[in-house]
Amino acid sequence: MPAAARKTANGSRPGIEIVRRIIVQYLGSKPARIHRETAGRSNLVFSVDHDSGQFIVRINSNPAKLDPFLKEQWATRRARKAGIPVAEILEVGNDPVPHMILRKAAGKPATSHPKRMGVIRELGHFAAHINSIQTNGFGSTFDWSPKELSKNPDWLEFLRSEIKLDHRLRVLNRLRMVNNEKLETLRRLLENAGDKRRSPRLTHGDLRLKNVLVDEKGSISAILDWETCTSNLAPEWELALALHDLSIDEKQEFLFGYGLNTKVVAAMAPVVKALNIINYAPQIERFEKRQDTKHLEMYRLRLSGALELYSL
Numbered sequence: 001m002p003a004a005a006r007k008t009a010n011g012s013r014p015g016i017e018i019v020r021r022i023i024v025q026y027l028g029s030k031p032a033r034i035h036r037e038t039a040g041r042s043n044l045v046f047s048v049d050h051d052s053g054q055f056i057v058r059i060n061s062n063p064a065k066l067d068p069f070l071k072e073q074w075a076t077r078r079a080r081k082a083g084i085p086v087a088e089i090l091e092v093g094n095d096p097v098p099h100m101i102l103r104k105a106a107g108k109p110a111t112s113h114p115k116r117m118g119v120i121r122e123l124g125h126f127a128a129h130i131n132s133i134q135t136n137g138f139g140s141t142f143d144w145s146p147k148e149l150s151k152n153p154d155w156l157e158f159l160r161s162e163i164k165l166d167h168r169l170r171v172l173n174r175l176r177m178v179n180n181e182k183l184e185t186l187r188r189l190l191e192n193a194g195d196k197r198r199s200p201r202l203t204h205g206d207l208r209l210k211n212v213l214v215d216e217k218g219s220i221s222a223i224l225d226w227e228t229c230t231s232n233l234a235p236e237w238e239l240a241l242a243l244h245d246l247s248i249d250e251k252q253e254f255l256f257g258y259g260l261n262t263k264v265v266a267a268m269a270p271v272v273k274a275l276n277i278i279n280y281a282p283q284i285e286r287f288e289k290r291q292d293t294k295h296l297e298m299y300r301l302r303l304s305g306a307l308e309l310y311s312l
Contacts, residue, residue, distance in 0.1 A: 124257025155194020
């Protein structure tokens with residue numbers, strides 16, 4: 001990739017010029033309009049009007065971003081075959097920068113729809129269908145990648161080399177987020193979670209309303225942003241992330257849509273909680289590096305269970 005392209009892909013106007021070039025390469029003619037969107041966790045996102053339709057183009061100046069784009073392409077194709085509404089990815093390429101072209105999905109952001117409970121219930125329903133898709137290996141490198149040596153063959157290897165469980169537990173313990181007794185409980189729960197009889201499944205990894213589009217009636221028209229999808233333990237991994245931002249009533253609505261009965265939920269709850277706790281470790285470590293004592297205290301309170309209002 002030319003150095004100029006790497007440098008300019010993060011700027012708005014140069015980014016528009018790169019998107020124009022990508023569209024001409026793919027569609028054969030210039031777009032009528034390109035508009036930079038405010039959304040985009042790690043990529044620049046542009047909406048494009050063209051004679052042949054409306055498109056979304058995501059670009060990133062980092063050459064390593066090609067693999068996550070390829071992973072999304074694989075996952076959404078499998079999801080579409082399973083009847084899950086997703087935006088159609090038309091092209092993934094690396095010239096002049098890693099990019100993805102999607103057909104623009106119909107719908108509006110689900111976060112503002114008045115029928116919130118119904119949307120959450122349907123999202124739980126689609127989560128179950130996503131988690132029914134069989135995969136091979138554990139973690140972010142799975143069926144989509146030809147790199148066999150990069151795949152984690154089992155759950156324990158995923159915890160060791162990709163999650164880096166030992167490091168995360170040390171962070172939580174060092175910063176007094178968990179005591180020694182809870183530390184050992186977390187380790188035991190997580191290491192025992194991946195029974196050899198459990199086969200990995202596709203997980204979206206961020207099934208929150210910000211990644212959902214709905215139609216006027218509140219039916220889900222597209223599930224977006226598969227960047228964090230993994231091959232994982234399901235539904236535990238999915239639930240640890242999807243339930244995080246929901247109220248207690250919304251959590252139950254999601255689980256109802258998923259089709260999980262109360263006994264199953266109660267049995268898996270300790271592992272879901274353990275996953276949620278260790279997933280805080282990277283953010284907590286960033287607070288430590290910034291010497292952000294205010295947020296460290298807030299997270300100590302959160303992980304102490306003091307804000308849990310439904311059990312003693």
